[in-house]
Amino acid sequence: MLASIAQLARELRAKKLSSVELARECLARIERFNPRLNAFITVDGEKTLAQARGADERLARGDAQPLTGIPIAQKDLFCAKGWRTTCGSRMLEGFVAPYDAHVIERFDAAGAVLLGKTNMDEFAMGSSNETSFFGPVRNPWDEAAVPGGSSGGSAAAVAAGLAPGATGTDTGGSIRQPASFTGVCGLRPTYGRVSRYGMVAFASSLDQGGPLARSAEDLALLLDVMAGFDPRDSTSMDRPKGDYAGALRGGVKGLTIGLPREYFSQDLAADVADPILAAIEELRRLGAKTVEVSLPNQHLSVPVYYVIAPAEASSNLSRYDGVRYGHRAAEYADLADMYARTRAQGFGAEAKRRIMIGTYVLSHGYYDAYYLQAQRIRRLIAGDFAAAFAKCDLIAGPAAPSVAYDLGAKKDDPVQMYLDDLYTIPINLAGLPGMSIPCGFGAKSRPVGLQIVGNYWDESRMLAAAHAFQQVTDWHTRVPPGFE
Amino acid sequence: MLSRDQVLRIARLARIEVTASEAEALERELNGILELVDRMSAVDTRGVEPMSHPEDAAQRLRDDRVTEADGRAAFQSVAPQVEDGLYLVPKVIE
Numbered sequence: 001m002l003a004s005i006a007q008l009a010r011e012l013r014a015k016k017l018s019s020v021e022l023a024r025e026c027l028a029r030i031e032r033f034n035p036r037l038n039a040f041i042t043v044d045g046e047k048t049l050a051q052a053r054g055a056d057e058r059l060a061r062g063d064a065q066p067l068t069g070i071p072i073a074q075k076d077l078f079c080a081k082g083w084r085t086t087c088g089s090r091m092l093e094g095f096v097a098p099y100d101a102h103v104i105e106r107f108d109a110a111g112a113v114l115l116g117k118t119n120m121d122e123f124a125m126g127s128s129n130e131t132s133f134f135g136p137v138r139n140p141w142d143e144a145a146v147p148g149g150s151s152g153g154s155a156a157a158v159a160a161g162l163a164p165g166a167t168g169t170d171t172g173g174s175i176r177q178p179a180s181f182t183g184v185c186g187l188r189p190t191y192g193r194v195s196r197y198g199m200v201a202f203a204s205s206l207d208q209g210g211p212l213a214r215s216a217e218d219l220a221l222l223l224d225v226m227a228g229f230d231p232r233d234s235t236s237m238d239r240p241k242g243d244y245a246g247a248l249r250g251g252v253k254g255l256t257i258g259l260p261r262e263y264f265s266q267d268l269a270a271d272v273a274d275p276i277l278a279a280i281e282e283l284r285r286l287g288a289k290t291v292e293v294s295l296p297n298q299h300l301s302v303p304v305y306y307v308i309a310p311a312e313a314s315s316n317l318s319r320y321d322g323v324r325y326g327h328r329a330a331e332y333a334d335l336a337d338m339y340a341r342t343r344a345q346g347f348g349a350e351a352k353r354r355i356m357i358g359t360y361v362l363s364h365g366y367y368d369a370y371y372l373q374a375q376r377i378r379r380l381i382a383g384d385f386a387a388a389f390a391k392c393d394l395i396a397g398p399a400a401p402s403v404a405y406d407l408g409a410k411k412d413d414p415v416q417m418y419l420d421d422l423y424t425i426p427i428n429l430a431g432l433p434g435m436s437i438p439c440g441f442g443a444k445s446r447p448v449g450l451q452i453v454g455n456y457w458d459e460s461r462m463l464a465a466a467h468a469f470q471q472v473t474d475w476h477t478r479v480p481p482g483f484e
Numbered sequence: 485m486l487s488r489d490q491v492l493r494i495a496r497l498a499r500i501e502v503t504a505s506e507a508e509a510l511e512r513e514l515n516g517i518l519e520l521v522d523r524m525s526a527v528d529t530r531g532v533e534p535m536s537h538p539e540d541a542a543q544r545l546r547d548d549r550v551t552e553a554d555g556r557a558a559f560q561s562v563a564p565q566v567e568d569g570l571y572l573v574p575k576v577i578e
Contacts, residue, residue, distance in 0.1 A: 099557040124550055191538050234543050303523040314498065321499070323571050328564035335574045336499070344501035352500055356510065357517055359498040360486070371523050375534030380527075382535060415516045430539020456538070 002479055004160045005070055005218040012059055012069045019059065019069030019113060023052040026071045026115055033483065039156040041076050041134050042084045043116040051113045058111050066221050066245070068111030073163035075119035077124060077200040078209070080104045081299050087200045088120040088132040088150075090325045091346030099135060101198025102230045103167060103209055106455055110225045115163050119153030122348045124174055124202045126150050127417050128410065131350040139182055141446055146402040148178030149309040152211050160483045163195040165213040165222050171206045172305055173399070173424025176436040179212055180399035180449025183438040183478060185466070186212040187219045190456050191431035192237035194223075195230030197235065203312035204235070206305075206428045215476050216437065216466035220244035223459060242460040250464030253287030253399065257465075258392030262298045263423060269402045275440025275448040276347045276398050279469065283396070286468050293388035293395065296364050297380045301426040302419055304381065307361050307374035308429070313351075314358025320346060353414065382430040385453075394465055395453040398423050399436040403446035424449060431458050438475040447478075486515055 003011075011017040027045050034040050048071065055069035074080060077087045079097035081104075086092045100108070107114070121131040129137040129152030137152040139145040140160035147156040151168030158166050168175040170188035179186030187210045194209040201207060211222030227241040259280065263271065284290060322328035322342035330340035347355065361370035388395060401420055404465035410417045427434040433456070436449035450469075455461040470476050486494075491511045495502045502510060556569060564571040 048531035095562060098562060192541075228549055231544070231546070234542070235537065237539070237541070238544075289529065300524060300527060303521045306521050307524070318499075322564055323573055324559070325562045326564075332574065335576050337501075339499040340496075340501035343499055345499070352498075352502075353510070353513055353517065355498050355500065356491075356494045356514060357521075360490075360494050360514070360518075362522075363494070363497060369525070370521065373527070373529060373532055376532040377524055377527055377535060379532055379535035380529070382538065414513060415520050418517075418520065461557060 001077060002484070004215050005067070005164045005213060005221055006166055008070060009066050013064060019055040020049060021050040022069065023071050023113055023115065026163060030116065033160055037135050037138050037140060037156050037160055037232070038135050039153040039160065039162060039211050040073070040116045040117050041086055041153070044083065044455055047082070048113055048115055055111045055113055065110045066183070067107070067225055069113065070165065071113045071115035071163060072107055073115045073118050073154055073157045073166040074104065075151050075167050075169060077120065077169060077190060078103050078167060079198040079200070080114060081116070083117060085117065085200070086134070088122045088134060089346065089348065089351070090133045091320050093327065095325055099198060102195035102232065103226050104198065105226070106225050110274055112225070118157055118166060121150035121152070122351050123200070123313070124150040124169055124171055125313070125350050125354055127173070127177060127421055129153065130407065130411050131348055133348060138407070139404050140483055141183060142404070142444060144406050146181065146276050146407050148181035148404060150174040151212065155179055155184055155186065156470045158184045158214060161479065165211060165218055167209060167226070168212050169207055169336065170308060170428065171203050171207045173421045175210050175212060176399045176424050176434055176449065176451060177421065179436040181404035181447065182238040183447030183475070184212055184214060185216060185219050185435065185437045185476060186210065187223060187435040187459065188427070188433060189223065189227060189459055190433045192235050193241070193457070193459070194226050195233040195236045197230050197232040201316040203309040204316060205312060206309060210429055214484045215342060216244070216463050216470055217248055217468065219435070220248055220438045220463045244460055244463055247460035248464055248467045250461065251286065252283055252465045255282060255394060255465065256289045256291055256392040258293035258339050258388050258395045260293050260295045260298070260388065260395060260397055262474050265399035267401050267422065268398055269389050271442035271443065272398055272402060275442065276450055279439035279450045280396055282469060282473060283465065286472065291392055295384040295388060295393055295426065297377065297444070298422070298426050299382050300377050301381055301429055302422055304429060305425045306357065306372045306418060307370050308378065309364050310354040310358035311371050312358070314355045314362065317351065317355055350414065378429050381426055385430045385432060389455045394462060397451050399451035403442040403448060427453055432456060433462060435462055435466060437469065438478070440475060486511060486518065
């Protein structure tokens with residue numbers, strides 16, 4: 001189960017393997033390892049195997065697409081009809097989605113098999129997967145460590161070989177940081193590239209779905225299915241998607257890679273800096289040039305994000321009122337009391353903090369000082385990237401300032417955890433695509449990820465650079481001990 | 485700095501019931517977050533247009549016609565309390 005999606009797809013088409021066999025093997029590994037990792041919230045073997053049988057029929061008919069028969073784990077905020085979709089929250093503990101997200105429709109149409117729903121920080125609010133109502137996920141490389149978040153279940157599932165590929169969402173780093181912490185590949189596309197329809201909303205001007213897998217090639221195969229215009233998402237962009245798998249062999253020769261001065265400061269731990277610098281050296285050997293660039297407003301990203309994201313979250317999460325779906329308190333005096341008790345019981349501590357910050361910054365008299373000021377600085381941050389991309393084709397640096405930390409280490413200090421997202425958040429604010437690929441190990445033999453950021457709609461070039469790197473290195477093929 | 489009363493007011497606006505001990509923790513945590521956020525206040529942004537969408541795209545409009553099938557039964561099947569096709573809530577008007 002540690003083969004790549006590309007390899008599994010070849011075996012399925014050569015009839016060396018059936019989709020049912022593949023699904024059974026994944027389900028067996030989930031049964032064996034999930035009690036330790038807690039990467040999945042919901043598994044439904046019967047549904048999965050029924051879909052796998054359908055994929056085998058399609059393979060037999062000869063009308064298979066690249067992902068036909070491949071089991072994919074879905075982050076538990078993509079609505080999948082008939083599947084429980086919890087968002088890691090008590091609020092949606094019993095919610096069975098009555099419709100499919102656009103991303104789920106696309107995977108279904110491609111013949112992929114839904115393997116299960118993965119654990120995540122509650123409503124995608126968190127960087128360690130410790131805010132999930134269903135308990136924390138453990139990092140397969142070291143079960144004392146967090147897997148990162150919020151797509152921690154998806155990242156851990158791929159790292160441990162429970163699933164060959166998975167989906168995530170990235171509002172402030174929630175694909176790239178867990179990919180970095182668990183030694184897998186993860187890509188957040190340009191804002192507007194993947195439809196948000198049926199993806200439970202957190203911060204709508206920042207949220208974007210994307211794939212996690214073991215190689216850049218596999219990310220390309222997944223993104224080829226996920227990307228595309230959808231009129232049901234008002235911010236989906238109507239422009240042709242790239243041929244991501246077809247563009248993989250573009251290489252890096254002749255490309256200029258920008259290295260932001262601010263990404264290599266004293267905030268970056270030495271054990272992370274060393275593998276990152278070695279990876280950049282490798283890209284130079286492959287024919288890339290490097291140039292120093294500057295993102296002078298980068299230090300304002302975390303403060304700006306903690307206005308914009310909570311403000312949008314407080315608005316989005318006002319829908320959880322105990323009336324149309326989700327949790328409702330058992331006892332209440334009147335309607336207002338029902339709302340207040342339902343929301344007190346349904347939301348965890350981090351969701352409450354963010355809803356309240358958002359409520360405050362949007363309240364009368366504070367809007368200009370907080371939300372409007374944040375949106376203005378957001379434009380300055382996006383402008384920094386525009387100036388940098390005038391001098392380079394891609395930007396490279398760390399995805400996170402440290403390797404995965406221990407469970408519980410930052411749980412009680414939200415601000416400290418927020419500050420750790422300093423290398424991922426600016427990309428979300430600008431709306432750019434970014435990815436993390438494994439490039440070595442730091443302290444305690446925990447993985448380190450190299451972040452590659454592209455200009456708008458330039459996912460193909462990022463994937464080609466990552467693919468070139470993975471042709472001459474083997475970090476992406478490493479498997480956590482005990483999961484071979 | 486938010487006072488305890490302000491924290492309780494925000495909780496009321498957000499429709500979240502908080503206990504006295506929760507309010508104490510929230511006062512500390514929310515002030516910690518606002519201290520972080522206040523790093524924005526020194527930045528001179530005169531003349532900078534607020535940015536809400538990376539490509540400054542406007543919301544797309546569609547024709548005003550029926551496009552969705554009737555999904556009432558499916559959507560109400562996940563509601564906490566329904567009767568005769570209506571969502572039930574506690575009595576609002578005496």
